[in-house]
Amino acid sequence: MPRLWIFGDDVSTDAIVPGRYAPYVTSDEELRQYAFVEARPAFAAEVRAGDVLAAGPNFGCGSSREYAAEALRRCELGAIVAPSFARIFYRNAVNLGLALFEADVRFLGEGAEVQIDPDAGRLAHAGGSVELPRPSALAREIRLAGGLVRYFREHGRFPGEVPA
Amino acid sequence: MTTQSETTLSEQILSRAAGRPVRAGELVTLRPDRVMLHDSIGPSVIRILAEDLGVERLPEPDRVAVVIDHVAPAASVQTAIKQRELRRWVESQGIERFFESGRGICHQVLIEEHLVGPGDVVVGTDSHSTTYGAVGAFGTGMGSTDVAVCLASGRTWMRVPEAIRIDVRGRFAGGTGPKDLALEIVRRLSARGGTYAALEVFGLDEHLLGSRMTVASMAIEAGAKAGLVWPGGLEDAGFAAPGWLREPAREAGYARRIEIDLADLRHSVARPGRVDDVVPIDELTAELGEVPVDVVYVGTCTNGRLDDLRTVARALAGRRVARGVRLMVVPASSQVLAEAVADGTVSTLLAAGATLGPPGCGACIGRHLGVLAPGETCVFTGNRNFSGRMGSPDARIFLASPEVAAASALAGRLAAPSRRPAPGASAPALSSL
Numbered sequence: 001m002p003r004l005w006i007f008g009d010d011v012s013t014d015a016i017v018p019g020r021y022a023p024y025v026t027s028d029e030e031l032r033q034y035a036f037v038e039a040r041p042a043f044a045a046e047v048r049a050g051d052v053l054a055a056g057p058n059f060g061c062g063s064s065r066e067y068a069a070e071a072l073r074r075c076e077l078g079a080i081v082a083p084s085f086a087r088i089f090y091r092n093a094v095n096l097g098l099a100l101f102e103a104d105v106r107f108l109g110e111g112a113e114v115q116i117d118p119d120a121g122r123l124a125h126a127g128g129s130v131e132l133p134r135p136s137a138l139a140r141e142i143r144l145a146g147g148l149v150r151y152f153r154e155h156g157r158f159p160g161e162v163p164a
Numbered sequence: 165m166t167t168q169s170e171t172t173l174s175e176q177i178l179s180r181a182a183g184r185p186v187r188a189g190e191l192v193t194l195r196p197d198r199v200m201l202h203d204s205i206g207p208s209v210i211r212i213l214a215e216d217l218g219v220e221r222l223p224e225p226d227r228v229a230v231v232i233d234h235v236a237p238a239a240s241v242q243t244a245i246k247q248r249e250l251r252r253w254v255e256s257q258g259i260e261r262f263f264e265s266g267r268g269i270c271h272q273v274l275i276e277e278h279l280v281g282p283g284d285v286v287v288g289t290d291s292h293s294t295t296y297g298a299v300g301a302f303g304t305g306m307g308s309t310d311v312a313v314c315l316a317s318g319r320t321w322m323r324v325p326e327a328i329r330i331d332v333r334g335r336f337a338g339g340t341g342p343k344d345l346a347l348e349i350v351r352r353l354s355a356r357g358g359t360y361a362a363l364e365v366f367g368l369d370e371h372l373l374g375s376r377m378t379v380a381s382m383a384i385e386a387g388a389k390a391g392l393v394w395p396g397g398l399e400d401a402g403f404a405a406p407g408w409l410r411e412p413a414r415e416a417g418y419a420r421r422i423e424i425d426l427a428d429l430r431h432s433v434a435r436p437g438r439v440d441d442v443v444p445i446d447e448l449t450a451e452l453g454e455v456p457v458d459v460v461y462v463g464t465c466t467n468g469r470l471d472d473l474r475t476v477a478r479a480l481a482g483r484r485v486a487r488g489v490r491l492m493v494v495p496a497s498s499q500v501l502a503e504a505v506a507d508g509t510v511s512t513l514l515a516a517g518a519t520l521g522p523p524g525c526g527a528c529i530g531r532h533l534g535v536l537a538p539g540e541t542c543v544f545t546g547n548r549n550f551s552g553r554m555g556s557p558d559a560r561i562f563l564a565s566p567e568v569a570a571a572s573a574l575a576g577r578l579a580a581p582s583r584r585p586a587p588g589a590s591a592p593a594l595s596s597l
Contacts, residue, residue: 010355010438014550018557019529024204024246025235038557058356061387062550064291065205066307087360087389088291092307138191138321149216152313158321161193 001113002050002078004125005043006106009056013068013089015039016060023067031067032074049076052114052123054105057082060089069093078116081105081123081132094139097147101132118143169410172327172417173392174362176409177302181285188326188417193319197301198280199227200288202270204234204529205308207246209289210253212312219316222257228315229261229270229279230254236265236524239532268497268523271295271303271381271465275373276499282395282405287314292465292547294388297380298373299403300395302362305384325362325389326419328353329412332367334425339581341475342375343467343545343565344429346382351432351442352422358388361419364412369396373403374469381466382547385439431580434563436549445568445580455562455578459542460485460569461554463494463521464528467545470500470509472566477509479570479581480516486576492534494521516573530555543572 021034036043053072059082060068069092072080079099093100099118108114108125115124121132134140141159145151151159169176171187179185181194201209213219222228230250238244247265254262263273271292280286282300286293289311296303306320314320330349349363363383368376376393383391395405414421430444449455462468462476473493485491493513495501501523504510510520519534521527527534528546536542536559544554549561562578571579 012548012550014548014553018552020531020552020555022204022531024207025240025243025531027242038552058359058387061355062291062384062548064289064293064305064307066208066309069307084356084359086356086387088305088307091310095307095309136191148309148313149212152317153217158193158319160191161319161321 002048002052002115004105004108004110004112004114005047005051005053006110007053007055010058010061011055012062013060013065014062016068017065017071019063019065022065031071035071035075044075047075047077050078050116052078052116053080054108055080055082056106057084059085060093061086064088066092066096069096069098073098079118094142095148097143099143100135100139103130103132105130167410168413168416170413170416172412173300173364173394173409174302174325174327174390175417177283177285178322178324180283180408186324188324190324191321192324193321194285195319196287196314197227197284198229198274198286199311199314200229200231200270200274200286200290200293201311202230202234202289203232203236203247203250205289206230206250208308209312209315210249212308213316217312217316222315224318225257225259228259229274230259231263231267231270231273232265233269233524234529235531236522238265265524266498266522268495268500269465269468269525271377272469272496272500275299275377276497278402282403283409287311287320291384292381294383294391295377295381295465297383297390297392298376299398300392300405300409302390302392304390323360325360327362327364328358329414329418329421330363330365331421331423332365332426333423334427336429337427339567340429340431341565341567342371342378344432345424345426346379346466347432347434347442347563348424348429349379350382350385350434350440353386355385355438355440356387358383358386361388362390362392363388365391365393368393372471373398373401374471377469378466385547431565431568433568433578434549436560436562437551439547439549439563445578449578456541457489457543457572457577458540459490459492459534459536460573461492461527461534461542461544461546462566462569463492463496463526464546465496466547467566468494468496468500470503472545473500473504473509473513475566476570477512479567480574481512483516483574485517485573489573489576491516491518491573492521492527493518494526494533495523497523527554529553543569543578545569
């Protein structure tokens, strides 16, 4: 059963992957193992596919480095749920096909067994389930296509864009 | 005076770029006037373009500017290889606006080169692209996928942001300066108070372009998408606002308004770990006692300009930094360095014991040129003090003004400047960066 990982408020991209561990200065193949390498050293080794990350507001603040979101994508998280996201991180994560929801589910507790259905926006847990707010149509369309590159290759435009 | 606008600067600028009138909250597709890439993210943009999007030739290389600044010059074989890839790509794409390692920090260079201007939309692979707001441009940072798709298509999407209006009045007092204003804005809004929004700052018409850059660069530290300063008074610096860009009325649809009197500012620092944990130095030392300092670092896109170097040099003239303190000075650009050599600023700093780094981002991202050891304390004129930002996660970073950096270098501990006003501290030339 996938589990919940709880993080605090204002988690920065430097906490997710410090600039010193960037693919530019290390190797791209190692990126997954640098997820929270200093902020939470056990995370990369213990996180399992489908696990859900629950954080406080302003998750992903700081830099525009997409590899912070990419490291989490490679951890195969089922979703990231936070009351708010830093905007560059939000775009990056959506562009990479990650499921993001704006809600606070930290009350479920560290290590709680959860099951996310990202299409329905439902987080099931031992005591029931939480209905998550729907992301914008644009974010949903990009995620369902598997990310912005795939969407753009397929359609030649952005979601909702009217051809000139 | 022309009539004031009923729309925010962000709405006016994004309307022009979108080719239709748009208001806050709308999703728009638009053509950025300038796209900036640097060495840290450029290689991944190139990979997405070539491997995922199959783009062999950029449709509009003239809109692109490429700068090597994040690890400049290369610090390892790995970064040297990536930079070689970047140079080859620049050549293959016919990109004229390429700035080599040593030219300086991307945002400083693009403004010095007048590659951005009032009313432009600028997209960069760097969160501090908000800095372009100093000349009245809508500058915003994006990740490598967004920038790659933008380069391939000439377009990007944006949600027109709500705007937070900041009205500044009064004059700096007691030796405080633009960094204290930037820190005060982040303190007032908090690290998330500007999320999804744009900051629009008014009342800086009499202030230097460099001072505006300090403020605009730190808009992202409040989470803002852009940080615009009304470009009044920049005509002589070559940044005249286009006729269609009009000063917004105070009531023009702002989500929130903040007023700041410069005379109320005090010498402050952001405490380690949080950009918005801003406290006056006297309160901090009353609480903690003396805070010994190992490194004083002067540089970055926030405070690495000639005015900043001169401020430090004036305080250090004829004196030496305290024993046990390493003073790193990293000019924001080669132009800053050349001017600081020509006017004697560099000699003064070297005589005081400073170490001079090559123009670029330096140790701001903890990759080279002055990385911090565990337990070390740094007074930093930059913009981020997250754990591990400049090296060891067990180092402590206080964000501060150049004035506080200089006083701390002399004292060997966190210190505010003495009350004595520095000679010649006022009336710098408006055209200076």
